[in-house]
Amino acid sequence: MGRTLEKLDSINRGELSAVDNVWQALERIEKLDKKINSFIELNSNAVAEAEAVHRRLQRGEKVGKLEGLVIGVKSNLNVTGLRATCASRTLDNYVSTYDADVVKRVRAAGGIVIGVNNMDEFACGSSGETSAFGPTDNPAAPGHIPGGSSSGGGAAIAAGLCDLCLGTDTGGSIRNPASHCGVVGVKPTYGLVPRQGLIDLGMSLDQIGSIAPDVVGAALLLETIAGKTQNECVMLDVDKARYLDRLGDGVKGMRVGVSQKFRDLTDPAVMGVIDKSVEKLREFGAEIVDVQLPNLERGLTAYYLIVSVEFFSGTRKFDGRKYGKRIEDVCGEEVLRRIMRGRYISQKEYRGKFYQRALQVRTLVRQELMAALEKVDVIVGPTVPKLPHRLGAKLTPMEMYAYDYLTIPANLAGICAGVVKAGDVGGIPVGVQAQGKILGESDMFRVMHVLEAKA
Amino acid sequence: MKEIERSAQEVIDSFVEAAKDLPELKETYYNQEAYNVVSPDGEPTPEKERAEFRKRFIADMPGSDDQGNLKVEVAKWAER
Numbered sequence: 094m095g096r097t098l099e100k101l102d103s104i105n106r107g108e109l110s111a112v113d114n115v116w117q118a119l120e121r122i123e124k125l126d127k128k129i130n131s132f133i134e135l136n137s138n139a140v141a142e143a144e145a146v147h148r149r150l151q152r153g154e155k156v157g158k159l160e161g162l163v164i165g166v167k168s169n170l171n172v173t174g175l176r177a178t179c180a181s182r183t184l185d186n187y188v189s190t191y192d193a194d195v196v197k198r199v200r201a202a203g204g205i206v207i208g209v210n211n212m213d214e215f216a217c218g219s220s221g222e223t224s225a226f227g228p229t230d231n232p233a234a235p236g237h238i239p240g241g242s243s244s245g246g247g248a249a250i251a252a253g254l255c256d257l258c259l260g261t262d263t264g265g266s267i268r269n270p271a272s273h274c275g276v277v278g279v280k281p282t283y284g285l286v287p288r289q290g291l292i293d294l295g296m297s298l299d300q301i302g303s304i305a306p307d308v309v310g311a312a313l314l315l316e317t318i319a320g321k322t323q324n325e326c327v328m329l330d331v332d333k334a335r336y337l338d339r340l341g342d343g344v345k346g347m348r349v350g351v352s353q354k355f356r357d358l359t360d361p362a363v364m365g366v367i368d369k370s371v372e373k374l375r376e377f378g379a380e381i382v383d384v385q386l387p388n389l390e391r392g393l394t395a396y397y398l399i400v401s402v403e404f405f406s407g408t409r410k411f412d413g414r415k416y417g418k419r420i421e422d423v424c425g426e427e428v429l430r431r432i433m434r435g436r437y438i439s440q441k442e443y444r445g446k447f448y449q450r451a452l453q454v455r456t457l458v459r460q461e462l463m464a465a466l467e468k469v470d471v472i473v474g475p476t477v478p479k480l481p482h483r484l485g486a487k488l489t490p491m492e493m494y495a496y497d498y499l500t501i502p503a504n505l506a507g508i509c510a511g512v513v514k515a516g517d518v519g520g521i522p523v524g525v526q527a528q529g530k531i532l533g534e535s536d537m538f539r540v541m542h543v544l545e546a547k548a
Numbered sequence: 549m550k551e552i553e554r555s556a557q558e559v560i561d562s563f564v565e566a567a568k569d570l571p572e573l574k575e576t577y578y579n580q581e582a583y584n585v586v587s588p589d590g591e592p593t594p595e596k597e598r599a600e601f602r603k604r605f606i607a608d609m610p611g612s613d614d615q616g617n618l619k620v621e622v623a624k625w626a627e628r
Contacts, residue, residue: 188608283579297578394563415620426552434556452575454567459576490555507579
């Protein structure tokens with residue numbers, strides 16, 4: 094049945110109350126999280142909120158899709174009364190005065206926010222090591238990085254500290270930790286989920302998505318948070334999303350794309366695990382089709398130019414005048430590196446030398462992915478080209494950025510992409526990535542569901 | 549600091565090298581063309597909700613003067 098449905102079922106049948114579910118989560122966090130460090134702050138009202146949900150359930154009221162489930166929220170999303178620090182000293186005393194739209198939707202559906210998850214500082218990182226509150230360990234491969242930047246969310250789900258997590262993904266920040274921690278992570282189509290209440294890394298690339306122990310949980314959370322709102326200026330015209338209805342339809346007759354480019358960029362040990370996943374899809378009736386993505390890798394440096402410019406622009410408000418501290422005075426190395434790069438590009442941008450050119454490369458990567466997705470329903474391949482390094486190992490910035498080769502293209506193109514565990518290499522999880530069309534989440538989830546069942 | 553500056557520059561140099569043979573194309577700023585920039589005004593927030601928001605804001609703000617106004621810390625770069 095899967096962890097999420099089992100939990101919902103026992104809450105529905107009254108075997109587990111929403112209050113007990115919260116207490117169990119708090120006990121596990123108390124016991125395990127000193128070592129893992131996946132939460133920055135816990136919600137002191139969580140039990141009271143669970144009691145309110147419990148009372149509504151006892152009165153026989155319809156509560157919502159997430160009734161009584163315990164939810165972790167990444168620290169770059171506003172939750173009333175909790176600190177939205179982005180895991181930075183810049184905002185370490187900044188308390189949110191409102192709920193982000195996605196948090197409002199989670200609460201309205203009966204979800205209980207248990208606390209705020211650790212992350213890479215301002216989402217600048219792929220390892221979970223750049224947080225001002227200390228690195229996060231990987232419960233699925235202790236001593237290794239959990240991936241980032243939604244490091245706390247990935248680790249919390251892997252350790253069973255909460256039921257579901259909200260993460261954000263700008264260049265792979267949900268999918269990368271999902272792969273390293275052996276859980277499920279989904280970056281939705283750009284414009285499907287409102288970003289209101291998110292502290293941006295790159296406004297043209299960020300999307301809020303789900304991290305879950307299983308595909309059902311990821312689909313359920315995305316159904317809850319998806320859909321347009323007037324608070325958001327860049328949104329698709331979608332009222333509601335439904336994925337669970339077609340989740341079990343299988344992949345018979347679906348066209349699944351694979352690319353030689355994935356093999357060229359990926360560690361052979363990781364690729365061996367992915368090949369088995371592709372073979373399973375073939376066995377279950379999918380047609381495997383080769384697709385051409387000749388310039389896929391060129392997206393990496395273009396992305397880092399675009400995101401640096403957008404980040405530089407977005408962080409000018411952190412000047413320490415009205416709240417918090419001046420970002421350049423207190424931030425870590427990677428945040429400073431991106432600010433400096435963004436400032437340099439903004440100053441030197443004449444005749445479209447850097448930023449404009451990077452936006453052209455974005456067009457190229459987007460066109461190639463769109464052309465490939467005209468021939469197939471989804472593209473399946475690896476998530477991260479290599480296995481996670483040990484916590485504390487020294488990597489150059491370019492070596493660190495190389496984790497993002499295979500996740501960045503989906504952000505540049507605005508398409509949806511999801512990750513599910515495919516297997517492991519020497520006990521370290523490896524996630525397989527399914528990339529779908531614009532608003533192609535339903536097909537993407539069907540493929541992920543088959544891959545999950547057969548992993 | 550010099551090392552951070554150097555590594556910040558490294559990606560720009562790699563990009564220039566990677567993009568040199570690529571064709572000129574139209575730039576993609578946002579992936580979706582449908583912007584909701586002229587969304588109609590909704591109903592104003594109820595006074596009760598606004599009062600609660602003010603209360604929360606005042607409770608959370610780092611400092612206030614005798615009249616309850618937000619006390620702003622002046623950024624270092626603005627000091628003479």
